[in-house]
Structures are given as structure tokens and as C-alpha cells.
Amino acid sequence: MESTSIFEVSGLSKSFAGLKAVDNVSMKIKTGEILGLIGPNGSGKTTFINLVTGMLEKDAGRITIDQHNIGEMQAYQIPVHGLVRTYQTIRLFKHLSSLENVMIGALGVGMKRKQAAAVAEDLLEELGLSERRDAPAQGLTFRDQRLLEIARALAAKPRFLLLDEPAAGLNEEETDELFALLSVMPEQKNIGILIVDHDMRLIMNLCNRLHVLNYGQTIAEGKPEDVRRNPEVVVAYLGSEAS
Amino acid sequence: MKRNNTADENTLAAASLGSRPYFNFSSKWSTVVLLVAILSGIGVFIWWLNIPFIEDIFTSSVITLISVLGFQLYMGNSGILNWSYVGYVGIGAFASAIFSMEPSLKAMQIPIMYPFLQKLHLPFIPAVLAGALVAMIIAAVVAWPLMRLSDAVGSITQFALLIVINVLLSQWAEVTNGPRTFTLGGSRQTTIWVALGFAILVITFVYYFKESSLGMKLRTSRDDRYAARSSGINFVKVRYQGYVTSAFIGGLAGGLYSHYILSITAGSFYMSELFKLLSMVVIGGSMSVSGAFFGALIVTLAQQGLRQLELGLTRSGFEAYGMSEIVVAILMILFLILRPNGVTGGRELSLEALRNLFRPKQYTNNNGNKK
Ligand SMILES: Nc1ncnc2c1ncn2[C@@H]1O[C@H](COP(=O)(O)OP(=O)(O)OP(=O)(O)O)[C@@H](O)[C@H]1O
Ligand SMILES: [Mg+2]
Numbered sequence: 001m002e003s004t005s006i007f008e009v010s011g012l013s014k015s016f017a018g019l020k021a022v023d024n025v026s027m028k029i030k031t032g033e034i035l036g037l038i039g040p041n042g043s044g045k046t047t048f049i050n051l052v053t054g055m056l057e058k059d060a061g062r063i064t065i066d067q068h069n070i071g072e073m074q075a076y077q078i079p080v081h082g083l084v085r086t087y088q089t090i091r092l093f094k095h096l097s098s099l100e101n102v103m104i105g106a107l108g109v110g111m112k113r114k115q116a117a118a119v120a121e122d123l124l125e126e127l128g129l130s131e132r133r134d135a136p137a138q139g140l141t142f143r144d145q146r147l148l149e150i151a152r153a154l155a156a157k158p159r160f161l162l163l164d165e166p167a168a169g170l171n172e173e174e175t176d177e178l179f180a181l182l183s184v185m186p187e188q189k190n191i192g193i194l195i196v197d198h199d200m201r202l203i204m205n206l207c208n209r210l211h212v213l214n215y216g217q218t219i220a221e222g223k224p225e226d227v228r229r230n231p232e233v234v235v236a237y238l239g240s241e242a243s
Numbered sequence: 244m245k246r247n248n249t250a251d252e253n254t255l256a257a258a259s260l261g262s263r264p265y266f267n268f269s270s271k272w273s274t275v276v277l278l279v280a281i282l283s284g285i286g287v288f289i290w291w292l293n294i295p296f297i298e299d300i301f302t303s304s305v306i307t308l309i310s311v312l313g314f315q316l317y318m319g320n321s322g323i324l325n326w327s328y329v330g331y332v333g334i335g336a337f338a339s340a341i342f343s344m345e346p347s348l349k350a351m352q353i354p355i356m357y358p359f360l361q362k363l364h365l366p367f368i369p370a371v372l373a374g375a376l377v378a379m380i381i382a383a384v385v386a387w388p389l390m391r392l393s394d395a396v397g398s399i400t401q402f403a404l405l406i407v408i409n410v411l412l413s414q415w416a417e418v419t420n421g422p423r424t425f426t427l428g429g430s431r432q433t434t435i436w437v438a439l440g441f442a443i444l445v446i447t448f449v450y451y452f453k454e455s456s457l458g459m460k461l462r463t464s465r466d467d468r469y470a471a472r473s474s475g476i477n478f479v480k481v482r483y484q485g486y487v488t489s490a491f492i493g494g495l496a497g498g499l500y501s502h503y504i505l506s507i508t509a510g511s512f513y514m515s516e517l518f519k520l521l522s523m524v525v526i527g528g529s530m531s532v533s534g535a536f537f538g539a540l541i542v543t544l545a546q547q548g549l550r551q552l553e554l555g556l557t558r559s560g561f562e563a564y565g566m567s568e569i570v571v572a573i574l575m576i577l578f579l580i581l582r583p584n585g586v587t588g589g590r591e592l593s594l595e596a597l598r599n600l601f602r603p604k605q606y607t608n609n610n611g612n613k614k
Contacts, residue, residue, distance in 0.1 A: 053473055079475035091470035093463045095530065095589065104463050108475025113456045152474065 005031045005066050005082065005159040007192060012061030014044075014051055014216075021047040023216035025061075029192040031159055034182070036207035036224070037196045040236055044216040045196045046088055049162050053085050054078050065159065080109045082159035086149045086166060088196075094138035098129055098148055101137050105155030116155070123151040127181070143174045150181075154189070161185075163195045167202050175202055182206060204228070212236070273594040275450050278536050279443050282308075286439045298435055300547060305438040306499045307519070308539045312442075312449045313492025314520045315535035317485050320458050322465030323394065325486065326401040328493050329520065330408030331378040333512030335494025336501035337412060337419050339374025340427050343367055343502065348428050353420045360418065367432045371498035378494025383487045390483045405517070413509035426506040433503035441499060445492060450532045450591075452488065461485045515568075522575045528585025533592040538585060542571060 010026040022044040029035050037045050050056040052063050054075035063071035070081050078084075084105070093101050099120050106116035124130045127147045132140055137148060146166055153161055166182075167175045179202055186193055197203055203210070203224070210227040212220040214236040220227050227233055282305070289301045310332055317325050341349070341356075342365045349361045365373055389400050412419050419425055452458045463471040464478035471478050501507050519542065527538020549567035556563035578585060590596060 055469065055473060074477070075472040076475050076477045079473070085473055087470070091467045093466035093470065095466055096459070096462055100459055100462075104459060104471075104474050104476070107456050107460060110475075116456075156475065 003031075003190075005192070006064075007083065007160045007194075008062075008064050009052060010062045012048065012051055012063070013059045014047055014056065015059060020216045022051060022058075022213075025213065025216070025218055027211055027218075027221075029160060029194055031190050031192045032186045033208045034186055034193040034195060034206055036203040036210045037194055037213065038198075038200075038203060038210060039213035039219075043213040043236075045213060046164055047216075048213070049085055049164050049194075049196065053083065053162065076108070079105075079156045079158065083162070084153040084156045084158040084160070085162040086146075086153055086164055088164040088168065090142075090145050090149055092137040092145055092149060092152075095136055097134050098124060098137055098140065098144075099133040101148055102151045102155045105152040106157075109156045119155050119157075120151075123154055127151050142169055146170065146178075147181075158191055160192045160194070163193065163197075165197050166195065167197050167199045175199060178202070179206055271454065271593070272450075274533060274591040275447050277592050277594070277597075278446050278450075278533060282442060282446070282536075283439065286435065290435060300543075302433065302435045302438045302503060303500075304539070304543045305435075305442045306433065306496055306503060307523075307543065308536065309438075309442050309445045309499065310493060310496035311520050311523045311535045311539045312445050312532065313489050313496060315524050315529060315532065316449050316452055316492060317489035318524060319529050319531065319535070320453060320461040320465060321482050321485050323482070324398065324401075324521070325489065326398060326517065327404040327408060328489065329512045329517045330405045330412075331382055331490040331493035332497040332500070332516070333408060333412050333509060334378040334381055335371075335374040335497030336507050336512065337374075337425065337497075338377040338494070339371045339498030340425060340501045340507065341418070342373045343370030343432075344427055345429075352426055352428065355416055356420070357417045367502060371495060371502065374498040375491050375494035378497065379487055379491040382490030386483055386486050386490075390479045390486065405513075409509055409513050412512065419509065422508070424506050424508050425501075427501060428505070431503060431505060433499045438499060438503070441495065445495070446532065446536070449492070449535075453532060457481060457484055518568075518572075522571050524585070525575050526578050526585055528587035528589050530584060530589035531587050531591045534585045534587040534589065536592075537587060541586070545571060545574070 007029045009028075012022055012025045013020070014022045025044075025048060027035070037048065039045055047056065051058045051061070052070075054070070054073055054077070058071065061071065062069070065081055065083060068081055070078050070083065073081075093104065096104070099117070102120035102123050103113075103116040106119045107113070111119065121130075121133070124133055127150065129144060129147060129151065132144060137145065140148060146169070150161075150163070150166065163182075167178055170178060182193065182195070183206055185191060195203070195206065207224055209222060210220070210224050211218065212227060212230075212233050214232075219232045219236060220230045222230075286301065286305070289298055292298075314325070314328050317323070317328070341360050342363050344352075344364075346361050346364055349356055353361075385404065389397060389404070392400060413422050415421065416423075453462070460471070460476050460478075460481045461484075463474065463476055464481060468478055497512070500511075504511075523538035523542045524535055525538070526541055527536065528534025546567050549570055553563045553566050556566075582588070
């Protein structure tokens with residue numbers, strides 16, 4: 001029953017008033033693997049996620065999941081094709097309860113209410129949020145809010161999950177918890193994960209492959225240990241730290 | 244593409260549902276039971292008092308409650324103020340009256356009315372429902388292009404729409420008798436019990452709507468439109484559905500109103516009415532059904548009390564006319580500044596909430612810090 005899906009992006013580009021935020025980027029992710037998308041601040045990582053999820057209109061490029069062309073779809077039509085995301089700055093439905101927040105992920109891909117409730121209950125339990133199920137999301141701790149956003153994304157039963165800096169704002173212990181959660185997810189749920197983060201310890205330990213952006217362009221791709229030694233990557237990071 | 248994991252998990256999910264019901268009565272449906280009980284309690288008490296003047300005030304207040312519930316249905320869940328709402332109340336009021344009046348009576352009272360309208364004739368309740376349906380259909384036709392507009396532009400167009408509806412209601416003589424009063428004739432059909440019965444249905448419906456998948460989706464578009472879109476929600480569509488549903492309830496309230504007051508003009512469905520509804524949801528708390536309920540209760544009581552005071556003062560030589568409107572307006576401003584989510588704070592009245600009220604220390608720590 002394990003089938004492999006492929007999420008493929010080719011030649012993706014986007015400029016903001018002349019600034020090339022994403023410049024001819026191509027990438028491929030299979031279910032079962034974790035790809036790290038890294039790069040200095042402003043290198044286009046969030047813009048990449050916004051483009052592939054239809055939140056921003058692209059200038060050029062092709063985006064597919066198993067031959068389905070999702071690149072021309074409205075943002076709300078994409079989750080049902082198996083692609084969901086989380087946000088760098090948490091975006092929850094703050095007046096909705098935790099349970100309702102997660103249910104929305106399931107309702108958004110057309111599940112019926114009862115089923116959505118059951119899926120949501122299971123996910124809250126899995127992520128250790130059951131205790132807060134009826135509390136409005138705005139009352140949750142930062143860590144719980146991060147997890148809740150992931151739960152909402154997972155409720156859509158995606159094939160691909162795009163995480164935009166899920167560890168931002170978490171302390172070391174919480175980041176380790178996140179690592180434990182994410183590291184088993186691709187196999188357990190048969191999904192592919194794209195993770196953006198600045199926490200190199202997390203990225204290096206978690207990812208099967210890395211994709212490095214700088215000024216919107218791909219400057220390196222490959223195994224974490226190779227990418228780490230890539231001179232261009234070293235310069236990009238040192239450069240951004242020096243400035 | 245293949246999605247291999249749904250079938251098994253569906254059955255699993257269904258199986259596990261029994262042990263963990265989503266609906267916890269005390270936290271969910273107790274709201275409806277409590278609100279209905281409070282309203283019915285007041286109703287029975289007033290009926291028992293048997294003072295016609297008070298019974299009249301109560302009946303008209305219950306109709307206003309229905310109207311404010313329909314207003315809250317859209318505003319509370321979508322977070323958008325619908326300026327044109329009272330226009331749909333007006334449409335329901337006139338349309339239901341046209342449906343229910345005897346053709347011969349219509350021919351006499353409004354001779355210029357279109358013959359096909361004069362011929363219509365339905366009993367009271369079907370006429371009220373048909374009037375609500377007319378309001379809903381008009382909303383369905385005009386709203387689709389408007390739902391895509393941005394918030395600021397959207398409000399302005401809704402405001403313009405209210406003006407259009409008002410002008411049509413007050414000038415289209417072949418339908419509404421134009422600027423002259425539209426008199427229904429006959430006896431009052433919206434009795435205290437009819438109003439109460441509809442109010443109970445509407446309270447239940449509006450609460451059900453909020454808790455339904457559609458209501459939940461609409462609430463996401465209020466809280467975060469980006470997250471709603473990326474969670475698969477077409478917020479233009481859910482807004483549209485909410486708007487049209489709300490127009491139906493508005494039309495229903497209008498129909499009940501015209502069959503209570505028995506003579507209507509377009510002016511009854513304009514700014515001052517909109518202001519009244521708005522003050523109710525602001526003071527009660529726009530995000531909950533209980534908020535609309537208690538807002539209606541508070542504003543009605545305040546207005547009645549102030550009106551008596553007004554009369555008394557005016558009689559004793561002190562010109563105080565219009566004071567009640569000013570006081571309610573000031574109250575609304577104070578709420579917006581000091582307690583923008585109203586007396587209910589956006590929460591629903593429920594058994595649990597009542598329990599917590601009496602055990603504040605343990606339970607009100609809702610600010611998220613674990614333990
Ligand atoms: N909506 C927008 N309008 C104009 N410019 C934008 C917009 N969104 C992003 N940019 C610009 O595009 C570039 C890439 O931004 P992006 O947010 O994708 O970077 P990032 O890699 O996610 O950075 P960070 O690590 O800080 O989150 C930046 O220069 C940014 O200022
Ligand atoms: Mg970013």
C-alpha cells in the first residue's frame with residue numbers, strides 16, 4: 001500500500017519590482033524523504049513556499065504532484081492534491097478551539113465533519129495536545145501553537161508537507177521534541193517533507209538532502225555533509241553573517 | 244494521483260468516534276437550551292402578567308431578536324459588518340405582506356400594484372417564509388460579485404446596496420406603495436407565541452450554523468484569511484453562503500415584523516434600525532450567539548427604560564426627546580473602547596461557563612500557560 005508520489009518544481013521564478021526573490025529554482029521531493037531548504041535571510045525560501053502553495057502568483061515555472069499540474073491552481077484548491085504548509089509566523093485561527101483548528105485542515109480537503117473530528121482528535125493526541133482541545137488557539141503556549149499548526153496541516157492527509165521555520169522560537173529541548181516528531185513522520189505517514197529552518201543542528205540531523213538558496217538562486221544541492229563543505233555555501237552564510 | 248491512506252483510516256476514524264464524541268452536551272448544546280429557557284421564561288412570565296402594553300413590547304423585541312440573530316450569523320462568523328442587512332429585512336417585510344394580503348384588499352389599498360402581485364395569496368406562515376425566500380434570492384443574485392471585493396471596498400458597496408434597496412422600497416410604488424404607508428389590514432398575526440416559536444427555531448439554527456462545517460469555515464476566514472486559503476477553504480464561497488443564509492433570517496424577521504405592526508414604510512428598514520442591530524451585537528459581543536441574545540436584551544431594556552424616563556421628563560417640561568438613542572450610542576462607544584468583544588467576550592453561555600463562573604480560580608486560567 002506504500003505508493004510513492006513526486007513533488008516537482010521546475011524553473012520557478014518570481015520578482016518583486018525587479019528584485020529576483022526566486023530565480024529559476026527547480027527541485028524534486030519524493031514521499032518518504034525530508035529535504036532541507038536553507039539559505040541566508042531574504043534568500044527566497046518563504047517566497048518559494050508561497051509560490052508552490054499558490055499564495056503568490058509565479059512569473060514562470062512548473063509545479064506538479066505526480067503529473068498533476070498544481071501550478072495554475074488557486075491556493076485553496078491545492079491541499080486536496082496533497083500539498084500543505086505551515087507559516088514562519090504562526091497563522092492559527094485564534095478564536096477557534098484547538099480541535100476546530102485541526103478539523104479545518106480535514107474539512108478543507110472535503111472530509112465530512114464526523115470524520116474530520118475523528119482525524120483531529122487522533123492528531124491532537126499524537127502531538128500531545130489533547131488536553132487543550134477545547135481551548136481557543138490564541139491561549140496556547142508558543143510551542144503548542146507551532147505543533148497545532150503542524151497538526152492542522154497533517155489533518156489534510158497530505159503527501160507533502162512544507163514547514164517554514166517550525167523551530168523558530170522554540171528552545172533547545174522543544175526543538176529536540178520537534179526533531180523526534182518529524183524524523184519518523186515520512187515513513188510513518190508516507191509523506192515528503194520540505195523544511196526551512198535556520199537551526200543547522202536540526203537541519204543537519206533531520207534532512208536526507210539539502211537545497212541551498214542565495215539571492216533566489218540555487219547555489220548547492222545534495223547530501224547535508226557535502227553541502228556543508230561546499231565553498232559557495234560557506235561564503236553565502238559567512239557573507240550574510242558578516243553584514 | 245493516488246491517495247492510498249484514506250480508506251482504512253476512514254473506517255478506523257469512524258470506529259474510534261464512538262468513544263470520544265465530539266459533542267459534549269454541557270459545553271455545546273447547553274447554550275441553545277439555556278438561551279431558549281431564558282427567552283421562554285421571560286415570555287411566559289409576561290404572558291402571565293397579562294398587560295397588553297408589555298406583551299406588545301415583548302413581541303416586538305422578540306422579532307428584533309430574530310433580526311439581530313440573522314445579523315450576527317454573518318457578522319459574527321465572517322467578521323464583516325453587513326451594511327445592507329436591514330435592506331433584506333425590509334424586502335422580507337414587504338414581500339411577505341404582498342404574499343399574505345387578500346387580493347381584493349390589495350386592489351383596494353394599493354390600486355397601482357402590478358396585477359400579478361395583486362393576485363398572489365398565501366396563508367400567513369407560508370407568506371412569511373416566501374418573503375424570506377425572496378430576500379434570500381435577491382441576496383444570492385446581487386452578492387456574488389460583491390464577495391470578492393476587499394474589506395474596505397466591500398463595506399462601501401454593501402452600504403451603497405442598502406441605499407439602493409431603500410430607494411427601491413420607498414419609490415417603487417407598483418410594488419411597495421412607494422413613499423406612502425403600506426397597510427396590511429386585518430388583525431395582528433405575529434402573536435407573542437408565533438414570535439417566540441420562530442425565535443426558538445432561529446436561536447437553534449444560528450447556533451447550529453456556527454458549529455456546522457460551513458460556520459467553522461466562515462470563522463476561519465474571519466481569523467486568518469491566508470491560513471484559511473492554504474487550508475483548502477474558498478473563503479469567497481463560504482462568505483457568500485453565510486451572507487445568503489443571513490439574508491433569509493433577515494427576511495424572516497421582516498415578515499414577522501410586518502405582520503405584527505401591520506403598516507410599514509421603507510424608513511423602518513434603514514439607518515436607525517441598522518444602528519440598533521449594530522449596538523446590540525457590539526454590546527453583547529458579536530462573535531457569539533449568546534452575545535447577540537444578551538445584546539438584544541440589554542439594549543431593549545435600556546431603551547424601554549430610557550423611553551419611560553424621556554416621556555416623564557418631557558411631560559415635566561424638560562425636552563428629552565431622542566435621549567435613549569444617544570445613551571445607547573454612548574454605551575456602544577464605551578464598549579468598543581473598553582470591551583470590544585462585548586459583555587460575553589465572544590463566548591457562549593453554557594453549563595460549563597456557568598460552572599466556571601462559580602469556581603473562577605481553578606478554571607478561568609485560559610491564558611495558555613500550562614497548569
Ligand atoms: N510580498 C513581497 N513584496 C516584495 N518583496 C518581497 C515580498 N515577499 C518577499 N519579498 C522579498 O523577497 C526576498 C525573499 O524573501 P523571503 O521572505 O522569501 O526570504 P526568506 O528566505 O524566507 O528569508 P528569512 O530566512 O528571513 O525568512 C526578500 O528580499 C524579501 O524582501
Ligand atoms: Mg522566510
